[in-house]
Structures are given as structure tokens and as C-alpha cells.
Amino acid sequence: MTAVESRRADAPSSDRRRRLTTWIVLGSVLVVVGIAGSALSGIGQWAQRDALDPDSAGPTGARALTEILRDRGIDVVVARDRATADAALGRGDATLALPDAPYLSDGALSAVTDAATDVVLLDPRARTLRLLIPGATPHGVASERVVEPACTVAAAERAGAITPGAIFEPAAESDACYPTGGAYGLLVSEDDGSRTAAVDGRALFTNERLAELGNAALAVNLLGQHPTLVWYMPAVADSDLAGAEPTLGELTPPWVSPVIVLLLVAGLAAAVWRGRRFGPLVTERLPVTVRAGETTEGRARLYAHARDALYAADQLRIGALGRLGRLLGLGPSASAPEIADAAAARAGLDRGAVHGILIEELPRTDADLVALDERLHALEAAVRAAVRPERNTR
Secondary structure (H helix, E strand, C coil), X not given: CCHHHHXXXXXXXXXXXXXXXXXXXXXXHHHHHHHHHHHHHHHCCHHHCCCCCCCCCCCCCCHHHHHHHHHCCCEEEEECCHXXXXXXXXXXXXXXXXXXXXXXCHHHHHHHHHCCCEEEECCCCHHHHHHHCCCCEEEEECCCCCECCCCCCHHHHHHCCECCCEEEECCCCCEEEEEECCEEEEEEEEECCEEEEEECHHHHCCCCCCCCCCHHHHHXXXXXXXXXXXXXXXXXXXXXXXXXXXXXXXXXXXXXXXXXXXXXXXXXXHHHHHCCCCCCCCCCCCCCCCCHHHHHHHHHHHHHHHCCHHHXXXXXHHHHHHHHHHHHCCCCCCCHHHHHHHHHHHHCCCHHHHHHHHHHCCCCCHHHHHHHHHHHHHHHHHHHHHHCHHHHCC
């Protein structure tokens, strides 16, 4: 059996091995993608939660704070519906931690806060301040600088300096701490033994900011005054507003995002699989030899079809300059004028005529191109005769 026949016999088995390897690789990729999708489905729960969520371990969540409070013996109740919040607040003295509550009407918001001993507004907006601390209003955001309490509120004095986020204009009868920018970073209002505090929890109490300055101390002092802390996250289902509609994110099941990622990765793997070829286009790897004459003739036909005599002349001159340079012993970096000067001097020809042949003359027609080719051959023959005279006398 010849080498060619042996390669032909081995080709089918090689193709089968290649196809088998391809399917194994694709299967492994799909398994890995499936595992990644499952992992995303599990660990992606915190990413879908809102800011200041007590169960979220993300940068804007508040799990670190709730764990600190639990370590101090505080019973932290995470209420995600109105019924759970009311039941927890009804068991005794309790602090209510309340982020923004756009789904609750004024009456529902007042009812749930009235059931708490203390209320800490973690993301107070204009409506919430108007209802719970009458006369207080938002005043924008403070500059990024450290501010001392400068007040008599014990929770702030023990905590020390912070960098406030949102700041508020206080009501006449409320205490205000952390003055900056013409307003204050903390408002505290007391009424019949019940205390309501307003502070920007997004800037102070999240996982990524809790360890800065006195943030953790201030959070524990405000939220840890009673044995029970009810952290209420109002949901759209608690809404008593007319015409309240759930958002697209709330209507979407939590598994949709991991499935989208899985489909994208699977589509990418399919594109890579179908978008390239594994191996040669033909089964047999046969050598292909093209004679130089055929290549030259093919290029000549292309030049003739394009009727570009100037480009063809450039190709002829490039070849002639290369051969003359080697014949004259010039290096590969020699320029066309240098080669023309050397050829004229060695062959004893007129310098201007040689420059015209090798550089300056521009053929316009096929007849001019043929004449230039003949003159190039004559120039090369003259230089060769001058360089190697002994070969021409034999």
C-alpha cells in the first residue's frame, strides 16, 4: 500500500474521531452552562432584591446590619407584606425600619407607623416626611465630607462623625444632627414617647458603606432601641392605591434571568459550532502544484483584461530592478534611482536613458508596454555583459 492509499484509508477514521471529539466538547460546554445557570438561579436572588433589603448580601443590601443587630440580641423580623408587619408590631415595643413606601396610601402608611414604638425612615421622601415629621422637607444631597453630630441626640453623639447622603430641612419641633449645606443629615421627632427618625440609609447603612466612620454605630443606636425590629419592605400586593399596577420586574419570575443567560451562552456555542469548519474542505489531502508558466499567464490575462498598462509596467520594472540589484551586488535596501545609476555606470549607458527605462517613462498603450519590456531586457543584457564579460565570450 502506497503512502497516498494509506492516508486515504486513515481519512474516514480520522473524521470519525474529529466528529466524536466535537460532540464531546459541545456536550461538556452545555453541561458547564447548565451548572452555571443553576448557580445563577440560586445566587442571583440577592441581585434581584431592592436596595436596603435586609436579606440582600449585595453592595446595596442591608444583611450586614441585620446580622449585627441579631448578634446584639435584637429580634429582627423581615416583613414583606402588611399582615406580617402588623402581627410583629402588635407583639410589644418594636422599632419599625421603613424604606420608601410608594405602594402605600397616606392612610395605610400612617396606620402601620402608628403601631410601632419608634420609626426609622431609611429612605425618606417628601410625602413620607410630610406625614410622619410634619414641616420637614428634603434639601438635596450633601457634599462628600465628614460631618460631626453637633446635636444633643444620644444616638448621634455616641456614633460620632459620618458622611451624610441626603439632607433635610427640619421641622420647628424636631431635633436635627449633622449640619451641612444648610440642612441636616439626621432628623429626630418625638411625640408622646414615640420617636421618628429620618436618615439616608442608602448612603450609610448598606453593606458597602456600613463599616465607614460611625455608620454602623448610628444604625445600631437608631434601630436597636427595642427588643424587636420590624424591617418592612412594602410590596405591590400591599397597595391600597386605586389603579396601582405591578411593574414588569415584579411580574417576571426569578428564574427568567438565569434562563436568558443560559440561552445566550447556548446560542453562542451553537454559533461557534456552526460558524467554523473542523478540518479541510476535502477528505484527501492531495498536493497541488501549479506551474510558474500558468501563474504568469493567468496574471498576464488579468492585466490585459484590466487594460492597465501602467500597473503592468510597474510589475515589469520591479522585477527588472530586483534582478539588476542582485547582479550589481547591491543590497535589498537599494532604491530604484541608486540601481539605475549603478546600471548606467557599469554598462556605460546614458544615465537619463536608463532612468527613463527603469523609472520615468509611462506607457499608455499595449505597444508602449511591449516596447518597454524589450528595452528592459536589452538593459539587463547590457549590464550582465558588463558584469560577467567572460560568459559572453564563450
